Amino acid sequence: MVLGKVRPVKIEDEMRSSYLDYAMSVIVSRALPDIRDGLKPVHRRILYAMDGLGLSHSGPHKKSARVVGEVLGKYHPHGDTSVYDAMVRMAQGFSMRHVLIDGQGNFGSLDNDPPAAMRYTEVRLAGIAEQMLVDIDKDTVDFMPNFDDSLKEPVVLPSRLPNLLVNGSSGIAVGMATNIPPHNLGEVSDAICHLIDNPQATVDELMEFIKGPDFPTGGIILGREGISSAYATGHGRVVVRAKVYSEDASVA
Known part of the structure; x- marks a missing residue:
């Protein structure tokens, strides 16, 4: 008969380890x-x-x-x-x-x-x-x-397309979340080429190519501070204002 071994462990250590395993x-x-x-x-x-x-x-x-x-x-x-x-x-x-x-x-x-x-x-x-x-x-x-x-x-697709930047993504996991906006494919491609040629390029240099997010529904982004913060630190707040068109609603 094979007997199991009882291993004493602190509950906080076990919870920490199990939580991390679950989160990952x-x-x-x-x-x-x-x-x-x-x-x-x-x-x-x-x-x-x-x-x-x-x-x-x-x-x-x-x-x-x-x-x-x-x-x-x-x-x-x-x-x-x-x-x-x-x-x-x-x-x-x-x-x-x-x-x-x-x-x-x-x-x-x-x-x-x-x-x-x-x-x-x-x-x-x-x-x-x-x-x-x-x-x-x-x-x-x-x-x-x-x-x-x-x-x-x-495990992953070969992906010639820089899809994460071009289409963005959002998701909520355990203890973390992400919300990446979409960008213009031409601008991203130019920035990638510049980064390949200049591996030490700064965020400001890359922003000469990528002006900011490019949402499929359009709109106007207010200010560049939030964009710069997001690109430099991974955290930033972008405020988008809608475009409004006035049409003649009169009925003959």
Whole structure:
């Protein structure tokens, strides 16, 4: 008979260790994006599954329900609602600076109208999303087992697109959160080229290329102090003012 060993431990030490393990599990598994491709696991799995289904930007659309089923069955068994909601967001031009999914049908509106059910909408990869998956079959990234160890899925996408900066991201984890605004792709590309040529470039130098966030819904950012603080320290407050157009509402 094998007897277990009782190990005395302080409850505060055990709680600290267990809490950190739980926090890291939430951060890595679902809540915050990976800086390398700017995606959370559910978004990464959706794009990878769509690539596996051959849903290129030049091909036909496929029912959203088919894609959701592929993601659930192979990579992300956490409910169809969470997968479809994530897919819808990647197809909304008012949510993403550059949509990663080309949707066909009702995908909601800026006025908070809900999207149609997944059985009615259709999707395929947007052209820019394919740049995140290019050469994934050429050992460019590491793969890991899926949830039941029957398949492999990428740890991160190769991503030629600086997606985290271009599309931004938001998420709430255990003990931390992030809210990164989107930016202009041309400005980000110019800043990256400058940083490659000048690794010691300062924030002020990079801001000569990136003037500030570039929200898909437009608007006017008030002041640059919050932007500078965010770029330099990771913390900053950006105030956005809407643009208003006055139209003649008279009825003949």
